[in-house]
Amino acid sequence: MGSIIKVDNLTFRYKDTFIFDKFSLEIKEGEWLSITGANGSGKSTLIKIITGLLKTDSDINICGLKLNKENLYSIRKNIGVIFDNPENLFLCETVEEDIAFCLENLCYSKDEMRYRVGEVSNKLKITNLLKKSPNELSGGEKAKVALACAIIHKPKILILDEAISMIDENEKQKILEILKDMHKNGMTIISIVHDLRETYYSDRLVVINDGAIMLDGTPLKVMEYDKVLNRLGIELPFEIELSTKLKLYGIIDNLIPNIEEMVDRIWQ
Amino acid sequence: MAIVFDKVTYKHDPNKKKNAINNISIEISNNQICGIIGKSGSGKTTLLELIDGLIKPQKGKVLIDEIDINKDKSIRKNIGFVFQFPEEQFFQTSVKKEIEFAIKNYGIKNKKIKDLLKMLGLNENILNKKLSSLSNGERRMIAIASILVYNPKIILFDEPTIGLDYKNKSKIIQLIKNLKNRCNKTIIIVSHDIDLLYRICDNLIILSEGKLILYGDPHSVYNEKNLIDKYDISIPKILEFERLAKEKKNKKLMHSNNINDLIKEVYRNV
């Protein structure tokens, strides 16, 4: 699987500070990459640069196209984004119109749009929400609708910018299961997270600080560096903190991200 | 100052049937940290707004030290309310003017701003800075300072640690503990971080759809297994671990309040 996003020596300034100075990152097709970092580390800025919402002259390649003014629209056709503020994600009166909004911009016919909206809402099990106003939805329902809006044009890359951090536990888990499914079917996923619990299903976790990559590896491997993470201001989930300490005492062999599994392993 | 809810019912929209707060009666005594837990939409923020008299219940009374706050709004100068994302309220350019807003409004003469900044771990010269030049953590602290500056006896926090990184979260938690222990304040916190509330609260209020489900000290509250299961209430991870150890492996661990104690207990029982 080749690389689908390649950031080469990105340099980006905001006012007088360098947010990124010769930053490089390569994301492979079909990879689920989680990115985390303390506030101000540059994670949201990176997403805005990759999606062309912030301009840069640096060398960035997405889906084989160089990121510039001419290619921007074609590149964006391959990306679906869910931003973090659920209040500003919905533009239309009803859920189905919001989901179809992207296809309206691509000039799809009414029949094609109706078919696609039906397809996506069946897949995400939100058919019962189609006629509702976005204001009436719960946090988890809003996230599912936002997901529908982001994948309606069948992009290759899905980006979540702290999109599910404010949702109740149970609903958050359901969304992660849906994402896991999509990933299994070949979707490249980039998720910016604050809570490391959201990284358990991803292939790779990158920790950014002051515009540079500090740690890069599988989530559980990265979470072994508990001292580094603490110094960078990143909180470890309870299960990981507990596993780390139990591992130190030799009670278990490696980090276990699930409490039930941990209990099983300790008293086998 | 004690807070009493006497059969309070409140609706956001008088034309609709749904009650945001449904017949709640609670007595919150002086000088404690009380946490409010519940799913989104269960009425947590509404409860705080009722305490501060920002909204008026259709039925029942909200009493602060036995005075109905909706009849005597002057009590409000004894209540400080730190809203969710309090930095959104900023309207001044300088830090000093923003902090002074409340004391100007309440006509307070004795300003101890420098002591306050010290308690918040901020340098004195932050007063001369512009609000736009501050970091995320500093903005949150200044927002809190602008509430604490008029020395309210009751302090309400709505998701105080939201959007902050680990270091700043710890600062806020320490501040809350100091406010209770050193300044004798009554503190009410709404948070979705149940592990945090379990660690620092003296009492917990658990709401579901506007109704009071449980109220008491954290340990007793989470012991009510029937209600926890009935209302699908999430339990703190430490308790989940202890419960799983007991139910699946028949290991009755002595109750721990933090991870380090839990490790020692596990070590003892392996």
Added chain:
Amino acid sequence: MYNLKFTKYYNTESFIHDINPLFKIISLFILTFLCLLSSNLIFLIILLLFLIFVILISNVPIKLYINNLKFILPMVLFIFIINIIFNDIYNTLLSIIKIILFILYSQVLLYTTKPNDITYALELFLSPLKIFNIKVSNLALTISLALRFIPIIFTQAYKILKAQISRGLNFNGNLNEKCDKIVSVIIPIFNLSLKRSEEISYVLDMRLYNVNKKRSKYKNWDITTDDIEVLFVHILLILLCIVLEVI
């Protein structure tokens, strides 16, 4: 605060509610046109009767319609007095009936049609203006976004107001002092709205919105036999007007 209604739409079911909004806009257009043209009292009275019929089948409480008339009472009185002075009772009567017709008929549109449906209809109705290089679909999107976000901004403003009140904000003092104090609500809302519009523009960009490109429409309102009947009635009214003018 939660009672603050931003639209006049009255949610109920009626024959009028179900009519295609484009046809309702066309109907208002035709009626206004006929109103302005005609100086035939008999025709205007027929229109008035037609209006009363429409109001009755709209299932919207008559109280609400009458409330609107209260507003024009001073204007009606003024016209009445002016025309008494110039001794032209016939034309006064005509003018008053025309005003009532226009105001009440536009109310029927507003009470029976959701704002987003009005926008949808206006977009179709005004689409011929494309010839003059007026971007009707952009205008329609702007209006839809405003309809969507203005209530949200008001809710946020209410939250900021509560927060400032909690910090002791009161509205005592003279006008100057009151203006100073309201700044504590206006500035945060202004800043937050700027931030919000930036976020909305990101969403528009990532959903592939392009100001210059043509867009298709998902929303569809079928034309039913009821709509054709309504059109037919209006054609009859036009013919009636012509006939009564000629006679």
